[in-house]
Amino acid sequence: xxxxxxxxxxxxxxxxxxxxxxxxxxxxxxxxxxxxxxxxxxxxxxxxxxxxxxxxxxxxxxxxxxxxxxxxxxxxxxxxxxxxxxxxxxxxxxxxxxxxxxxxxxxxxxxxxxxxxxxxxxxxxxxxxxxxxxxxxxxxxxxxxxxxxxxxxxxxxxxxxxxxxxxxxxxxxxxxxxxxxxxxxxxxxxxxxxxxxxxxxxxxxxxxxxxxxxxxxxxxxxxxxxxxxxxxxxxxxxxxxxxxxxxxxxxxxxxxxxxxxxxxxxxxxxxxxxxxxxxxxxxxxxxxxxxxxxxxxxxxxxxxxxxxxxxxxxxxxxxxxxxxxxxxxxxxxxxxxxxxxxxxxxxxxxxxxxxxxxxxxxxxxxxxxxxxxxxxxxxxxxxxxxxxxxxxxxxxxxxxxxxxxxxxxxxxxxxxxxxx
Amino acid sequence: xxxxxxxxxxxxxxxxxxxxxxxxxxxxxxxxxxxxxxxxxxxxxxxxxxxxxxxxxxxxxxxxxxxxxxxxxxxxxxxxxxxxxxxxxxxxxxxxxxxxxxxxxxxxxxxxxxxxxxxxxxxxxxxxxxxxxxxxxxxxxxxxxxxxxxxxxxxxxxxxx
Numbered sequence: 001x002x003x004x005x006x007x008x009x010x011x012x013x014x015x016x017x018x019x020x021x022x023x024x025x026x027x028x029x030x031x032x033x034x035x036x037x038x039x040x041x042x043x044x045x046x047x048x049x050x051x052x053x054x055x056x057x058x059x060x061x062x063x064x065x066x067x068x069x070x071x072x073x074x075x076x077x078x079x080x081x082x083x084x085x086x087x088x089x090x091x092x093x094x095x096x097x098x099x100x101x102x103x104x105x106x107x108x109x110x111x112x113x114x115x116x117x118x119x120x121x122x123x124x125x126x127x128x129x130x131x132x133x134x135x136x137x138x139x140x141x142x143x144x145x146x147x148x149x150x151x152x153x154x155x156x157x158x159x160x161x162x163x164x165x166x167x168x169x170x171x172x173x174x175x176x177x178x179x180x181x182x183x184x185x186x187x188x189x190x191x192x193x194x195x196x197x198x199x200x201x202x203x204x205x206x207x208x209x210x211x212x213x214x215x216x217x218x219x220x221x222x223x224x225x226x227x228x229x230x231x232x233x234x235x236x237x238x239x240x241x242x243x244x245x246x247x248x249x250x251x252x253x254x255x256x257x258x259x260x261x262x263x264x265x266x267x268x269x270x271x272x273x274x275x276x277x278x279x280x281x282x283x284x285x286x287x288x289x290x291x292x293x294x295x296x297x298x299x300x301x302x303x304x305x306x307x308x309x310x311x312x313x314x315x316x317x318x319x320x321x322x323x324x325x326x327x328x329x330x331x332x333x334x335x336x337x338x339x340x341x342x343x344x345x346x347x348x349x350x351x352x353x354x355x356x357x358x359x360x361x362x363x364x365x366x367x368x369x370x371x372x373x374x375x376x377x378x379x380x381x382x383x384x385x386x387x388x389x390x391x392x393x394x395x396x397x398x399x400x401x402x403x404x405x406x407x408x409x410x411x412x413x414x415x416x417x418x419x420x
Numbered sequence: 421x422x423x424x425x426x427x428x429x430x431x432x433x434x435x436x437x438x439x440x441x442x443x444x445x446x447x448x449x450x451x452x453x454x455x456x457x458x459x460x461x462x463x464x465x466x467x468x469x470x471x472x473x474x475x476x477x478x479x480x481x482x483x484x485x486x487x488x489x490x491x492x493x494x495x496x497x498x499x500x501x502x503x504x505x506x507x508x509x510x511x512x513x514x515x516x517x518x519x520x521x522x523x524x525x526x527x528x529x530x531x532x533x534x535x536x537x538x539x540x541x542x543x544x545x546x547x548x549x550x551x552x553x554x555x556x557x558x559x560x561x562x563x564x565x566x567x568x569x570x571x572x573x574x575x576x577x578x579x580x581x
Binding site for chain 2: 047165166169296
């Protein structure tokens, strides 16, 4: 891989050993990706908060040692280095306001807080959400970025037309400290064209439908192929696009999708479609089979936990939940948690929306989610969610049954104790 | 497709047959040498929500190799998929001592590339995994040696017929 003189100096330690360690990560990463060079980025989004899950195996609670090992792949005593580009923390392990909800002991809370303070000291903005693009941290079309979080990657590549690969925590941290990434994959125009034309022959109207289409899409379009989705009877809103990308990146690897007249780089199918693109159909039978797959672990209709807000709910989704809950009461046997970025929770608090949701017996949580934080209401055996992504991950991570349903049916389940 | 493999034994039903060794040449992702038994996966692996770093096993609910261990073995797979937490989970596996000793993959994406940076084990990309999987069935691989871009595969006896 070719380095400029400035990049060579960074790799040689002229800007300190911490930057040199970050450059080592990017050089090996770039070599594996067969990148010809490194390019400057506009922003980086990573996940670098550490708690007991990482402190225990490392045998150290020291935030700098944890960051150096798990973010920079080094056991050297590297000094903290400032971020060189706009950098934010994605979803983390703990709700900063409500660690008690997760049953975290004081020691764990202290460790997570120390790790967050360390990151903030490097210049990382503690947005602590999987959807930073909903709260003011977003690139513009054509920006090169280094983002983690597969759902956010799909969103900024597709909906915004920024360019990022799906980074891991080590490469995202290295990009934060260098302002660089490997010029490969989706940074290259030729890799952003559609390899597969998906023709939709099934009704895709509701947000639940978009989740199901996304979950099918990720599995149907394998090997990092870029799909173009056509034949849709309605235009998706931003929430539906968020859910589509999150679902597709859970069942498979979709990092970029095109929808003519909707996504950034595709005014018309001919703008992006490869001449040799394969064609697949999405039928009502595919939708039904996918719904079964989403409910693979579900053996009944009773639920004891309902999770809404994966990826983190938009303000509109909070309004929808509040409207559905208004005048009703969550069953004493069920816990309903709604997850949203902390910036939107603050707004919901000021607007009285949070009070409506909490009066009904539900909670508005931020900064984390059950899959990332690895927590559930005590005694949870079966949960319902309106997210294909959460129902994909949570059963595997926490060993509970999961049911996928529309937002309205999830609220119904929270009130009645069982899905309709 | 299959160069030197795909033996079709003439032995009768129930007789033990051994496929001839295969030596494959691929693309070096991470240089180095390793040998051991193999965990052959017939579907791509998720890191976050797909493996348990504490036990070194595959945990994804619908994965064909759910429950199988990759610790100390050569991890053979079509590729990496799913969450961007891929590298973070395998990085934890490395620190916990449950990591694979080498990786053989058919496809390379950024998740796997960062994961290999975290793992620091020899890794090779092969265009075809037919030495490991035939018609969706895992072949009885006994030992795999990875050295540079070369992958040597030995087989154990299996029932023919």
